[in-house]
Amino acid sequence: MRGPDSAVEAVLRQRRPDPRCWDVIVEAVCADSASGGADRALVQAGPAIARHADRIAEDLRRQQGFFGTAVGHGVSLRALALAGAGDLRALPALHHLAEHGGLPYNRAEARIMAALPAADLVPVMLTRLRRDNDDAYHDNTTALEVLALCGPAAAPAVAEVARRLDTPYAYDALRVLGGIGPAAAATADRLAAYATGRDPRTSRHHPRRAAWAHWKVTGDPALALDVCGAAVRSGTASHGLPFLADLGPLAAPHADAVRGLLDSPGAWTRVAAAHAYWRITGDAEPAVPVLLAEVDPHWTGQPAAPVQEAVRRLGEIGAPAAGPAAPLLRRILAREERLTHAYDSSRILADEAYVRTLTDALERIAPEGADLVPVPRGAARLG
Template sequence: MPGEDAVFTGIDEVDWASMHHAYGSAEDVPEFLRGLASPCSQERESALDGMYGAVHHQGDVYDSTLACIPFLFALVAQAELPDRSGIVELLVSIGGGDDVDECDHDEDVAPLDASVGDRVGDGGDTSRADDENDVERAGDENYVDPADEGDGEDRADDWSGEDRATDNYAMARTAVRAGSPVFAELAADPDPDVRRAVPLALALFLDEPARVLGLLRQRLHEERDDSVRLALAEGLGLFARRHREWAAPAVDCLVTLCAAPQDPGLRLAALGQLAGCAPDRLPAGLVPIVIALLRARSHRARVPEAPERPGTDTLIGHLRRLRPADEEGSHLLRTLHSALGGRTADRIALLKGQLTSPDPADRCNAVWMSAGLFREWRADFTEPVALTGEQLDRDDERLRDAAVSVLESLFSLAAPAADRLAALVEAAPEAWGRAGPTLGRPLKALARAGDPRAVPALALVLAQPVVPHDVGYTIEYLGPAAGQLAPLLRKRLGEVPLDGPETYERAAPLLAALGTLRDEAALPEVLRLLHASPRELRRRDWLVEALARTVKAFGAVAREAIPALRELLDSECAVSAADALWSVEGDIGSVLPVLLRELTSEGAAGGHRAAATALGRLGPLAAPAIPALRSLADSTEVWDRTAAACALWDITGNPEPVLPVLRSAWRQNSYTRGTIAAHLARMGTAAAPAHDLLHAELAAPRRHRARSGGYGSHDILEDERLLGSCRAALAAA
């Protein structure tokens, strides 16, 4: 590369070995940097992947990240170097530009983690809660998901303290701001990909508002590349949000773009930016205008795609393969939907227009847009869900897969699409997930919707040589209709090896299903695992916990399990064993001392909560635990406080010391609300002083788990359950 020596001047004098990135020593960082300047496109992509994967892992900023910034600026200044747009985007991300909407002109904000789902659209799923029996634990800061065991063993993310990490974000932002004049020089770069990346960088980092506004307006006048013009409109919108005192001319420019008889894509981009920075300037009849522009854009000849790059085994290459067919359209609509926020009526009307478009790419984008709406807001989604279901009849595989992915996360809200799901499951056995590690998504979506038409296909899946691990966790949503699956579940549980490396993974889902069905006939298979599994078995404690939960669900008919449960009262699984023993035997003398011991011990995280919950089930017989529960109700840990307060009510029936604790927890951690609302329903009229919380929740337009930077696969389900518990609590008063 011409000028390479100048670009990397001083790189060998940097003490990289003393620095760190996500996986330890930063000695390999010079190799990444030099790889960005390679004449080979695959080497450049691999180097960029290494920068994101290690040096800027999930948005983190390390000392090595800071040391890279001067070399990255030197690289983007080399006009002969291909793929510089990726380096500009990397600099924007290092400077905190991923957090576009929360960046303040005078504040340094750490960037949010960007998941794969965030980078390819709204269809990604960042949660592993599918296999949890108690998905509320996802909000417990002390809960450790078994799926996370060993996660991070090879990483060095914890090498620095929180204060140093915060300083690194601030220093990165300052360094990118200092180098930002380079972005102004790139505004007219010969490479359109570079020009497309520059407007965002200018609006975020160049602290010369007059110059930035002038550049953006000048480039809009001179630019001929449609995709770059869209980026310039986006830059104007961001500029208007960040520089309120300079916003008026930027907004005027966007209004002009909205009305001009020009590229419909550019008009859509301008409308999306206006919705975010000056909604009062939006034209009347926004939705019909947007739908008409979408139709016009779809009817235009598609710009030929750039030649496909050689495939690389990198995250960036994987994300490129996952991109929507119409990535530009996806971005335009995502921007508009995000800006409209809680205007659910407008967004639903817009989705209806998109989902009935003759263009499959428009419909596919609409499906992904609907995912964000369903996940974050509360409304009557019957029509858009039914229209999403209609996409299952299409021949377009990408569109069909998108629709299934969205419906899978809706649980009972997918009912308007159930007929289409059932038809797909019946017509396509591959939709069952045959011979795979996971259940087919169409079948899972149908079962999660509570539709009994999923049962025959699930029976066939359970008869396969390998049972997908998530079948058991899916069965609970089918209610009594799943009862006919019990014999197959028992048979498969009886086939689980006692000492295999995957004994827990194979048994836990089956145990969850049998416990949900309360199939007492499975007791022999349960006892086989409880008695015969070796103590050195991998994850044996987790297996015992799952077995105890199943025995607890069986209740008094499981008396054969009493000796085994008693043996566990001095083990790591003492709380679960005592809880199950109470359900089976009801012997307070055996159970209460164990739970009191565990309540006051210095055990593992979550143990106090479990002990308190089990004590609450004993009711007034647990009176000796009242002093310890009162102490736990003052804990700094919100889940412990919540569990202690609920137990105190169950034992004493006195709401006065309980309701203030529950009110505080409700406000502190939204994940506690499902537990609290269900408890308030049990309290009946005694919960009346807390009814204001319930009324406010029912009136809130936004789902209680909606958050920036990620989401869970069960968020919609848990929000709908919360709303149901709120209504039940008010009705019980």
Template sequence: MFTGLHEIDWASMTHAYGPATEVPYLLRGLASDDPREREAAADGMYGAVHHQGDVYDSTLACIPFLFELVTDGAVQDRGVIVGLLASIGGMDIGGDDFEGDKTDLPDAEEAEWRANYAMAHAAVRAGADIFLALLTDPDPDVRREVPPVLTAWPDHAARTFAVLRERLPAEPDFEARMAVVEAVSTLALRIPELSGTVGGWLAGLAAAHQDPALRLAALAQVARCAPGALPADIAAAVCALLAAMQPGPDPATEPEASPAAPSGLIGEPGQLGNLRESPAHAGSGAGVLWAGDLLRTLQSALGDRTGDRAAILADQLRSAHRDRRIDAVWMTGGLLRGWRGQYEELVELVGQQLSDPEPRLTAAAASVLEDLDTLAGPAADALARCLDDAPCSSEPGPRALPPWVRQWPDGRPTLGPAPKSLARLGDRRVLPALAWALEQPEPPRDIAHAIGALGEPGTSLVPLLRRRLREAPLDERLYDRCDPLLSAVAALAGYADAAAPAVPEVLRILRNAPAGHREWTLLTAARALGRIGPAALEAVPDLTVLLEDPSHCTAIAAASALWRIEPGTGADAVLPVLQRHIAGPVRSARAAVQAIAELGPAAVSARPRLRGLLTVSDPWLRLDAAVALWRVTGDCTAAVPVLRASWRENAHSRRDVARCAAQMGPAAAGLGPLLARELAAARRHNHAEGGYGGHDIAADLRLLEYCRDALSRLGGPGV
């Protein structure tokens, strides 16, 4: 082994961090008898030689030695090496996608990168017979890694399917069987001509195999590659299989180390740890420990079959086993974030978990409900009971009960999930928690959003907000203490002048903005005064001075506030300021354009400037300009094409487009088909695989409201 290893001029080669001089030692480390050395060597290979999937000249030089290692039965942890070879050769993604995304490099460098990827792909592909032989290797870790590699040879797809199908009955290791089933499904996805044959075989496994876990895995893969082959009663079939896979221990004695979040990874986040799946559990009960992973795969594969997905999750949320319910809670969150549907029963069941004595389950349920906005309605009573029993404050952690206020070790406090959820429902039972939070030395930074969402019941907090603003020390921490208070005043200003009595307190902050956060303090205070409107007349002199402030944001906020306070007389004073800032940075230009839109016809002299912005490169500024142009001129001719383009190019702009269409009325009839298609879509408009925001569902619900409103006003053909 390693013949010729030291004859290679490694110093002339590179990896992610420079000369590749240590690569021989990494290769030898992979063959070490010391597990710590093997771990360190594997981390070095993934962290430098194959950093983030890149292929260097040193990576290419390693391939023959990696094949030597993987075929030597005396080497331990060869499964890691199989996975490394597959990644280097692009076998884990298959097809022609093995080339890296290096389009940001100069042409010559990009050509070199592409050549490296192509050579790596060819070199690993040449080892096809080695990988086939490894399907029967004595080491189950090796056998688990091989099936996905075999799916990367599309020209041998029929042979690969036959080999994998033949291997499954003889494979004794549970995880290796799972790998075979998933690989066959992946093969069908890459070679559509095989989908019928593969789907039929997998459906047969799902119907007749003796192992319920394998049957569930087969169902999940049928949903991935051949959904037409799924049984009509898929939800009932899945629930029956999950019931047959019930955990053995009594629920009261379940181990505390069960996963609290939907992750298939183990250990601390790291270079190699992120590449390894949960540990093997041999034996007939192994499938029990895979139930959550299999159900997540199935949930994802079922896609828009939200009724079936909800029925399966409802069944799991009624399970006697807490780990099943914890998994189901997290999966419910994923379903509701990604797909529209009728989820009242599911939400109520999640709410019921809030009363469980297991803090992991309570924390999971509260976290999911926190992001549901008005969809959390069926859990309102459960949330209120949780709020009554919760601590006022605590540091976040995996075993912490949901508090009223979260205290972060290195940051400002935030509201807990139960107060947020109840406030978004407009439920006045949250008022004691909000009042307590406002009394703290530093109010939660997000409390203004909750008070604004609460609506009219929140106006009872105005006296408390005034007192806190009045008593706030005028020091360098003024902004941290008062920004949430000022924003809360602004949020309540629309309720029959409820916030008008707070004008003196807001002016106190405006006039004493500290140097450290002067711009942000002035901005927040000016916005609050503008929201209060004509009742803030005494602020006009102070705001007029700020029109010439060197800060773009401050000057624009002052101009907008002046117009709101004196809408009949302020245009001549504020419009020149706003037009001046249109030429500033994009952020300032957007703020100025949005303020001009508020002026409406009084800003008609800005029409040429607004028209010029309809073709700028920034998509959000183009949209703002189109909206402003319509509000200023009343002419939809130039605005509607921009709105239509924004809708198609930027899904996150659809809420603004739909709101503007509702305001335009029949003149926006050209947008009708887009609005109607959105209402009929099952997928949330802002869903992104692998990430989400806490306000995504709320934004999608508002979009649907605006679409319905706009369509009710449009009429005409195609609507």
């Protein structure tokens, strides 16, 4: 039987660790004898610890105390672990944490919480935003990240999110409002002001996101086509390409400019251009070789390389055009070791996100052989 430290090392390094490693980690955390490494592993565990959910929920109640009002690290840790497993018993604790400023505070933890149903998460995030602490960086970024992942279900939060357009969190607010779509139509004028630079708070990153959001809430693509197309033509291509890709055939007037970026010296720009060109024209022939060239089988998770993005876009293209990618994706997915570049606090999350991307891509590219590759035990279905 492994000790807690070796169990943590195993789950951090192996895609298919012995399930008993999770038993050891849960026991150590619930017995208050765990190291920080066990804590960090547990919050990333997702469905791998679902069979221990009753034990963790019971321990969460203990951590909250007799009156159920404690909001310390122990409460946050256990609530996050349950949330990652999709267990609704996390919600009361998350709501209480939101009321008292103890909500988990980084984007990775936001994505863990997003394993819970969006309709249940939105009231928690509204509680967080209504605490009138616009200067609290972690509180705002966490709440806005979760709401962005909720998409149209975040509609009840429109008013609170729109308030963030007047704060340093405007870019995240733009992302949320665009994801909400028509239910945020009342913000269209504000979005147009950011897109055109009329708002004095507009920075260089705002116009494309704001123009995209304006299209999503109004259904009118004219502003997005103008702003994002201008970005592609001006040499700030990577800032406009993802939005032109989302516009798809509506962006046909910009297809030639996008195709010219397939040979860009920047890998991220090449990948974004390949994706955008395919989405705009439906022609995968020039896009697939560009994307396939970026799929490094030895990638360690270094964010400077757009490997995961290239795999995702190949998956979207699917069969038969992306068929040449299938053998390489199977080989990568069969690896036993996780990505090693990410910090321990997000290594499991980063690797399982990559595994999901590879698996989803294979299911689209070569569905007849996707089930031949071993899948990590308890792979989490998080954003």
